[in-house]
Amino acid sequence: MLGIFLYILGTGAKVSQCRERFQRSGSTISQYFAIVLEKVSRMATDLIALKDPFFSSIPEQIRNDSRYMPHFKDCIGAIDGTHIAAILPPNEQIPYIGTNSTKNVMAVCDFNMCFTFVMAGWERSAHGTRIFLDAIRDPKYKFSHPPNG
Known part of the structure; x- marks a missing residue:
C-alpha cells in the first residue's frame, strides 16, 4: 500500500499505470491509496x-x-x-x-x-x-x- 502511495505521489502516475506496475485492479489501487492517505492525514495533525x-x-x-x-x-x-x-x-x-x-x-x-x-x-x-x-x-x-x- 505504501509503495503504491509513494509511487503515485513521486511520479504522478495514473491508476492505469499503477495497475500494470503493481498487478492490482484499479479499485484496489484506489482503495490502497485512500487508506494510506487517511493514515498520513491523521498523522499530519501531530507532525x-x-x-x-x-x-x-x-x-x-x-x-x-x-x-x-x-x-x-x-x-x-x-x-x-x-x-x-x-x-x-x-x-x-x-x-x-x-x-x-x-x-x-x-x-x-x-x-x-x-x-x-x-x-x-x-x-x-x-x-x-x-x-x-x-x-x-x-x-x-x-x-x-x-x-x-
Whole structure:
C-alpha cells in the first residue's frame, strides 16, 4: 500500500499505470491509496505544527522589509488551496458529480515556506471559506489559532 502511495505521489502516475506496475485492479489501487492517505492525514495533525504556536515574534521577513512592516506585522502565514484528481468508489461519487472527481486541499505555510496545516478531502465544489471555517471550528483538526489580540 505504501509503495503504491509513494509511487503515485513521486511520479504522478495514473491508476492505469499503477495497475500494470503493481498487478492490482484499479479499485484496489484506489482503495490502497485512500487508506494510506487517511493514515498520513491523521498523522499530519501531530507532525505538521507551528514552531512558535504563540506567535510571540514578528517573522524576520516582515520585520526587516519596509514594504511589509508595519502593514503585515500581525500576519502569521498564508493559506491557499488546490484541487487533486481522485478516483472514488461509486458510493462516494454523488458530491463530486460534474467536478471531474477532484478533491480540494487547503494548506497553510509560515514565512519559512514550511507547512503548518494541511487539510485534504473536500469535494472540488466546496468553497475555500467553507473548508477554512470547518478547519478552525472543529477541534479534531488542531488548527493553530493565534492568541487573543
